[in-house]
Amino acid sequence: MTSIDRSIDPTADQVRALRDTGRDGPIVMLNLLKFKAVADYPAEAGMAPCTGAEAYARYQHAFTVTVGAVSQAEVLYEGPVEQVFIGMAGTPEADWDMALIVRYPTRRHFLGMMADAEYKKALMHRYAGLARTVLLQCGG
Numbered sequence: 001m002t003s004i005d006r007s008i009d010p011t012a013d014q015v016r017a018l019r020d021t022g023r024d025g026p027i028v029m030l031n032l033l034k035f036k037a038v039a040d041y042p043a044e045a046g047m048a049p050c051t052g053a054e055a056y057a058r059y060q061h062a063f064t065v066t067v068g069a070v071s072q073a074e075v076l077y078e079g080p081v082e083q084v085f086i087g088m089a090g091t092p093e094a095d096w097d098m099a100l101i102v103r104y105p106t107r108r109h110f111l112g113m114m115a116d117a118e119y120k121k122a123l124m125h126r127y128a129g130l131a132r133t134v135l136l137q138c139g140g
Contacts (some may be wrong), residue, residue: 008127021138026105030099037052039129042124053129055129058122062121072109078100095106122134
């Protein structure tokens with residue numbers, strides 16, 4: 001059975017910090033994404049084989065469409081990382097497959113999305129598809 005890598009989840013302290021000390025108004029989340037070559041779903045999920053990028057696309061559909069009324073997520077940019085311009089190419093810190101920039105009207109919209117039951121169901125696609133990620137909160 002596949003184990004879930006919780007290192008791609010925020011810690012409780014990180015969620016509290018966003019909830020309690022985050023800025024008012026819009027926020028933008030910069031996602032740096034490294035995909036698994038083959039998505040790693042648990043056998044009981046019954047998912048057809050696919051790439052990690054395809055699994056992540058299922059997750060992205062959930063937070064932009066399925067729970068879009070809650071998140072009000074607006075994708076500002078989605079595309080491949082083509083080259084390392086500044087930084088050490090070939091290191092994990094600079095080795096990303098995709099950058100995704102998403103704007104939320106407020107941090108409450110983002111937190112509401114995270115608490116939504118349908119969103120939580122879709123997390124299996126995120127776990128199946130991502131090898132690692134960095135999520136940076138920016139001003140809106």
